[in-house]
Amino acid sequence: MGIAGASGATEQIAEILDKYPGGIKLVDSIEYLVSWARANSLWPLVYGTACCAMEMMAAGSSKHDWARFGVEVARATPRQADLIVLAGTIVEKMGNNLVTLYKQMPAPKYVIAMGSCAISGGPFYYDTYSVIKGGDRLIPVDVYVPGCPPRPEALLYGIMELQEKIRKEGRRNPWNIRNVLKTPFLDLHTEAKLDWAAKEKEQESVQKVAQEQFKIKNPDYKAPKAKRIVKEKFEDLPRKARAGKNVLNQDFFAALLEKFPDIHLFRQSEIQPVTVSDLGPEYLLDVEIPKEKYLELVQFVKEDERLQMDLLLQLTAIDWQDHFDILVQLLSTVNDHTMFLRCSLAKDEPAIETITTIFQGAEWHEREVYDLFGITFNGHPDMRRIFLNNDFPGHPLRKDFEDPTRVVKRPY
Numbered sequence: 049m050g051i052a053g054a055s056g057a058t059e060q061i062a063e064i065l066d067k068y069p070g071g072i073k074l075v076d077s078i079e080y081l082v083s084w085a086r087a088n089s090l091w092p093l094v095y096g097t098a099c100c101a102m103e104m105m106a107a108g109s110s111k112h113d114w115a116r117f118g119v120e121v122a123r124a125t126p127r128q129a130d131l132i133v134l135a136g137t138i139v140e141k142m143g144n145n146l147v148t149l150y151k152q153m154p155a156p157k158y159v160i161a162m163g164s165c166a167i168s169g170g171p172f173y174y175d176t177y178s179v180i181k182g183g184d185r186l187i188p189v190d191v192y193v194p195g196c197p198p199r200p201e202a203l204l205y206g207i208m209e210l211q212e213k214i215r216k217e218g219r220r221n222p223w224n225i226r227n228v229l230k231t232p233f234l235d236l237h238t239e240a241k242l243d244w245a246a247k248e249k250e251q252e253s254v255q256k257v258a259q260e261q262f263k264i265k266n267p268d269y270k271a272p273k274a275k276r277i278v279k280e281k282f283e284d285l286p287r288k289a290r291a292g293k294n295v296l297n298q299d300f301f302a303a304l305l306e307k308f309p310d311i312h313l314f315r316q317s318e319i320q321p322v323t324v325s326d327l328g329p330e331y332l333l334d335v336e337i338p339k340e341k342y343l344e345l346v347q348f349v350k351e352d353e354r355l356q357m358d359l360l361l362q363l364t365a366i367d368w369q370d371h372f373d374i375l376v377q378l379l380s381t382v383n384d385h386t387m388f389l390r391c392s393l394a395k396d397e398p399a400i401e402t403i404t405t406i407f408q409g410a411e412w413h414e415r416e417v418y419d420l421f422g423i424t425f426n427g428h429p430d431m432r433r434i435f436l437n438n439d440f441p442g443h444p445l446r447k448d449f450e451d452p453t454r455v456v457k458r459p460y
């Protein structure tokens with residue numbers, strides 16, 4: 049591009065005027081004017097993905113008022129914007145959408161990466177499977193504003209830096225889209241970990257020498273014994289029974305056993321209804337049920353007059369390494385009583401019936417479990433991933449999940 053972002057006509061004018069005395073100066077002046085106008089009329093896109101977005105909004109509101117710098121009304125469409133502030137964490141699923149938004153913005157366009165998440169993945173990159181290690185892996189970034197989160201003043205400074213950059217654009221220094229960062233990142237944390245281990249080793253040997261010297265100098269020294277502090281004993285507080293109709297755990301369990309004699313309490317198989325009360329009023333009924341009775345039992349607890357478990361609170365899974373547990377938490381709004389139903393699934397056959405026919409709200413809970421654990425729900429109306437891209441390798445909440453290409457463990 050000749051004159052940054054200017055039309056072909058302007059380029060031709062430059063070619064004609066350059067030949068005449070003073071022509072170059074004239075073209076330079078026009079370029080300066082165009083760049084000055086562009087720098088002072090930035091149109092940002094409405095784009096914020098996490099906490100940094102709050103600071104960005106503060107930068108745009110009355111106290112800081114980025115309009116003072118010509119950064120005017122944030123645009124709701126990329127076609128009217130020439131600045132995108134990456135304010136917040138960028139996750140894998142957002143990646144493609146961010147690139148689309150950037151592509152739809154007319155050139156010349158600029159990007160500010162605001163906060164550690166947008167710069168390098170921030171605190172969330174580690175121990176997670178979905179965070180991208182910085183916006184510059186997807187689109188070219190012009191200015192980086194460090195912080196977690198950066199204050200609005202820091203963003204304003206970043207904007208001023210960007211304006212400075214834009215003001216210098218012209219034929220001699222054209223708008224340069226540059227390359228997206230594709231190089232593998234330097235794993236500074238692993239390096240730091242190795243450094244730290246070497247230093248600790250060095251420290252240990254220094255300490256050993258010092259200890260030996262101390263023993264020579266003080267042969268009779270005996271380390272004082274630490275005194276055990278006597279713990280204060282507090283009185284037991286009386287536990288309050290649950291509100292509601294005062295339906296007891298033992299009544300619930302008895303009603304269940306009556307219909308399904310082969311169920312038992314989780315990790316307490318010897319407990320019977322009469323002894324459930326020994327577990328105390330705060331105990332949350334946690335019932336283990338066989339897989340083949342799962343659907344029938346969920347239906348039963350919902351419809352039975354005594355139980356009336358009418359609200360699904362959550363459906364999730366646990367990976368116990370040798371098997372999975374499907375965990376359903378239900379609430380009876382009538383009795384104000386909560387209970388867990390738990391069903392064990394074999395690792396090599398992670399599938400179970402859907403309960404969407406009984407609780408419609410289970411629809412996205414089951415999709416989440418499918419996405420993160422790889423457990424399928426037979427008969428589910430829409431069994432697809434909900435958070436991650438379809439080509440995401442594996443299921444990240446499984447204990448055996450490993451993606452060596454991107455998951456980096458914290459060195460501490």
Ligand code: SF4
Nearest residue numbers: 099100163164165197
């Ligand atoms: S950099 Fe800090 S404040 Fe900003 S989005 Fe990330 S965690 Fe939130």
